[in-house]
Amino acid sequence: MLACSGEAIEMVEDKRQRNTIKFEFNNRVLEAPERITIKKALEYAGIRFSELPDGLYSPCNAGGCYCCAVSADGEVVPSCITEIKDGMKLSPASKPLRVVTGFVPHMVGGVGTPYYLKSYSSYIEVACFTHGCNFRCPQCQNNVMAFTGGMAISPETAAEVLTSVRSMYKVNRMAFSGGECTLNRQWLTGAIRHLKELNKDKKARIHVDTNASIFTKDYLEELVLAGMTDIGIDIKSLHLDTFEKITGTDGKTAKTYLENEWFSARYMIENHPEVFTGIGIPYNKALISKEEIYDMGLRIADISKDVQVCVLDYRRAFRREMAAPDIQEMKEVKEILNSTGLKTVIAQTMKGNIVP
Ligand code: SF4
Ligand code: FES
Structure with missing residues (x-):
């Protein structure tokens, strides 16, 4: 349902x-x-x-x-x-399990993939998609993964499969995405620890793509210690009412989620320069105003002007009908963000990314 x-x-x-x-x-x-x-x-x-x-x-x-x-x-x-x-x-439960699908190669990766690695001609990353999400975004593009169960596997099995898919596609980057991959902490940290054990070469990168809504300082530290090298943090809004509209969550829980997203971005950027941190923000005029985008830009620039920010062109998906922003609109949103001092803004469009 x-x-x-x-x-x-x-x-x-x-x-x-x-x-x-x-x-x-x-x-x-x-x-x-x-x-x-x-x-x-x-x-x-x-x-x-x-x-x-x-x-x-x-x-x-x-x-x-x-x-x-x-x-x-x-x-x-x-x-x-x-x-x-x-x-x-x-x-x-005697052991951590999680429903996972995918194990597929990607040419562009996610929010935590450096823009200069994104390619439209060869694979750069393999990803496994974790099922289950704590949000109920009416425009979710991964609704099957986000809202269904299935057969669950151990963190060790997920790491082994991801490692063999890495070798099959000859890439260095391995990602956990979803659904929301951070929900089951014991499973995710176990999978990353095992993945690091199996991929000891210096080129191996372990990427976590997340809505960052349940992070605490010690969870982020545990991920870094386990071997996470790249993180893509989606920050859905600045204001709570926008956040509730975009995520389908509400009240005190929504407020905590939103605060955690901003906290996580600041914490990672200020404390872990060795980890590549990218920030994703949404844009569609039906969901968020350009003024709010500008204010989000100011708040991100206050953390770091150099962080990679990817504006995602939210479009009709799942249960929400809305027209996709056109390329001109996305260019404008990128310029708005650049005007706040942010140096590395990527705008996603129907025709590919507009890069810095
Ligand atoms: S956070 Fe992502 S996966 Fe979860 S419901 Fe929203 S769009 Fe879907
Ligand atoms: S499987 Fe029950 S809450 Fe996610």
Whole structure:
């Protein structure tokens, strides 16, 4: 239902009578109605799930990120989409897993790819796409990955496959994108550590493409320590109302996400010059004004005038109807950003990138 772009699927309430079932969580016997998810059963028994990383965490609710995973009768399953059964024995998940697809080569990479490496004739990067996202962007271009589950794999397997795809396409760059790849911290840091072990050559680059909404200082430090060499941070807006419109999130959670995006960009640029940091910002006049773009430029320039900023031309996708900005508009937006002092602005257009 979440991933259906035409909103053709709707949930229908199951009004049949529900018997009470018993299950165990951490050796405590609990009760809940039958025919609900494990997550709902735990909530019914008073166990709280959070939208932000804090104890039991369920940011995607689509079976993609496995942040909400538990061991159920010995098998690790996402609690948000798995049905509770009578007599089930639940405990915290014994290993990190994540639904991942893709492992495909790219010619242009992402927000964290230096613009001078982007090519339209040969591959420069291979990427794996993590399923599940904490945002609900109505113009999401990766809605299948963002809003579905599937078969989950370990961080080690993901790193092994990415390494073999790197060798197959003879590229140096390996990326994690999505969906939102940072949601399952243990999985992502494990995959990057393993990837670094398997790719000890100096040319290997490990790129994380992210909405940066759940980062903390220690999460960013853990990624750098694990081996991340490049990061692309999408900052969706300056103002909260714009952010809510673009991301489909709201309230206190949206405010925290937006603050974390700005914090992450500043933190990486000021503390990790050895990591290539790129910033992505959205543009479509239906979503964000040129004044807000200008003010975003000023705030980024206050962090660094040299950072690479990529303006992404948001267009009709998923559930949102809107005309794509034309090339002239994107040129204008690039000039607005340059006028704030930013030196390295790339504008994405229907006909390719306008580079510095
Ligand atoms: S943050 Fe990216 S992947 Fe997630 S919903 Fe928005 S556009 Fe889609
Ligand atoms: S919250 Fe359940 S898999 Fe993402």
